[in-house]
Amino acid sequence: MSSQARPPDYESVLRDAGVRITRPRKIILKILAERDDHPDAMAIFRRAVRLDDSISLSTVYRTMKLLEDRGAIQRHAFQGGPSRFEPADSEHHDHLIDLDTGDVIEFHSEKIEQLQDEIAKSLGYEIVHHRLELYGRKK
């Protein structure tokens, strides 16, 4: 159950930003809207090729960057692997990565967030963002 309340309307995000809704973009946006995992660029590319085999990996990367810059998706660079993406519309959460399967489980702890703020403050810093990842295996 790691799904969003409502899938984000990426197309309006882009249209509002004044960028063109092209065929490759439509396809990539569709894939993003339907995904319920945390795919990397290559995974998105593979899914896209099934719908239109003329799509290039560069376009996937370019589209991800576009969406990231518009704040529509978030990029996560987990341990070792390539960047993986997820919509940014859901509320903030951190990640537990299953070391055996690569699965990503989302969680949130207000308490931890508070403690982080306290720590940063006590060091004279203001947190711009943070990264909390738990790597573990099923018991």
Place this chain on the structure above:
Amino acid sequence: MSSQARPPDYESVLRDAGVRITRPRKIILKILAERDDHPDAMAIFRRAVRLDDSISLSTVYRTMKLLEDRGAIQRHAFQGGPSRFEPADSEHHDHLIDLDTGDVIEFHSEKIEQLQDEIAKSLGYEIVHHRLELYGRKK
């Protein structure tokens, strides 16, 4: 004041592991023992070249891997940049990265660690390791 109680004796670590103490390794180990920051491979390489300009970057990487595999150093892949290293002899801590300077400040919160364990447990997982990084700027 992010220094260790005592600099680790990398040379014995390697000798005990049955690997040769070569000239390039001696130099790299010396740099590691004296460092008090979190240098990346290139930074270590630059410092090494000042002591012996025949040292290669590959050897730096190979030596870091050697030490990492022996548990003598830890590798940190902070946001975006290359891996940065630090001795593994100190107790566990997390990092606050200064977004303006790249400086790394170490901190530890037993409370956060406990909360992490609780969360993992409640999800049916056992934490193998974690990554907690705060990215911020000085106030």
Place this chain on the structure above:
DNA sequence: ATGCAAATGCAAATCGTTTGCAACTGATGG
């Protein structure tokens, strides 16, 4: 429809890191 800037696909470039290989060198046995 038409024009033109925006977007594409492709190949080549980039960055951090690893690796194959031939030359070199520690450390051990004699």
Place this chain on the structure above:
DNA sequence: CCATCAGTTGCAAACGATTTGCATTTGCAT
């Protein structure tokens, strides 16, 4: 003390993820 030889080196090339230059295509406002 030195020969031996596997362990190490430097170099250049290979790597995987991502970005970029460029000539060609394509949205889409007119």
